[in-house]
Amino acid sequence: MTAALNLVALLGRTVLGLLRALGQVSLFAAEALSHLLRPPFFLRQFVRHFAEIAYFSLPVVALTALFTGMVLALQSYVGFARFNAESAIASVVVLSVTRELGPVLAGLMVAGRIGAAMAAEIGTMRVTDQIDALTTLSTDPMKYLVAPRLLAGTLALPLLVLVADILGVMGGFLVGVLKLGFVPQTFLDNAWDILQPMDVISGLVKAAVFGFVIALMGCWCGYASRGGAQGVGQATTRAVVSASILILALDYLLTAAFFS
């Protein structure tokens, strides 16, 4: 009996904790976003983070997308060959990459790279009084640190996903033509016929949402970190884990919103 009650209490505490965190993150995001509407704007900071996300994540995201497209072609060939439906391979590759795998895999890779880096940098600034120093130097830390990162994440990820889409399809195309013996023109025709603008657009919208979430969780976890190097380490882990879970959960919600 007590065991059952304890379980209920634990469940209740967990849910309340989650709700409180959700409330705090929402307020944090709202404050940061409000700074995007009020000058001064820290363009230099924005450019630095945009380059960090868009340009320096390019190799990671490109390789991920390329191999994913290649594996996709190979796997679906194994499956579809049984039903003599090899021609569907191009459509499988192009739809799964643009709608799902491009944004989700790019999001997860960037969460590991950028979310962690943001949490570590802001967390270190927090525990070494640098954030407090900003306020004594006539600079609002939310405006200087958080707002440019959120904007950079939101704008950079769609760009990355566009590249991921192209390379993913190219990976499928290469395997299809070089290994599975498709005629290049047929593969491309199949892919082009099935592709709707909405497939790409939905993927890019997802990317923008994921980019925002990655930057938000990185900034928030870093901002709230306490207690030296260990605290910063925990903040980094928390930023990556929470961003990854949110990406997968939001992916479901966005897919449901777009395609049902």
Added chain:
Amino acid sequence: MSGSPRIRLRGLRKAFGAKQVLDGVDLDVATGRSMVVLGGSGSGKSVTVKCILGIITPDEGVIEIDGQDVAKLSRADRAAILDRTGMLFQNGALFDSLPVWENVCFKLLAQKRVSRAQARDVAAEALAQVGLAATVGELSPAELSGGMQKRVALARAIAARPDIIFFDEPTTGLDPIMGAVIDGLIVDCVKRLGATALSITHDMASARRIGDEAAMIHKGRIVWTGPAETLGRTGNAMVDQFANGEREGPIRMELRR
């Protein structure tokens, strides 16, 4: 002394968890005067300063700057006070993603008082005041020694010519000669710019040099205030023990044997 004090603290209390760090701090700093605050390690000196700056919110008590209760000020009015305030953090708190010159000119750049083109020269001047070469400006804070970081932080704190300045252990980690130079610089800021200063220090020679008044904090309260030049022979057993660094006296270190 004329008019209301520049900084006035009354009944400041702050606890972290079960630990009562500040237990009713009362302190006045008159306009244009330099106050040094003494006290054992962990006695709440840095916390007091952070409360005045609004970085830490006290549990109880009143903080007035120029007669205004800061807790009742709007965000903009508080920011306006911070615009005129300088702070040297105990650990420097330099921005490690920016080169030294940008650190030094950060506030001037934020307030658009210098352009980025001029900032390097302005920084070089400020660095010269703390005994650093202009070439240091191009380095990143991580490439500096501890004492150099402290001096850069000091240059940053006073570069915008604030009229209220807080120094948290300005000379800790510096050699004696450089310590004296920095003390001179602090006195300069107060005397020539007419600023009001509150400094925390463990160095008695430095306390006598930079302080007009001195205050001693112990167990979360101010236990003594008086003229800084009398430190060491104040007649207050606690202060004299602290100032002369004696092991025996009313202050007992909580050591276990």
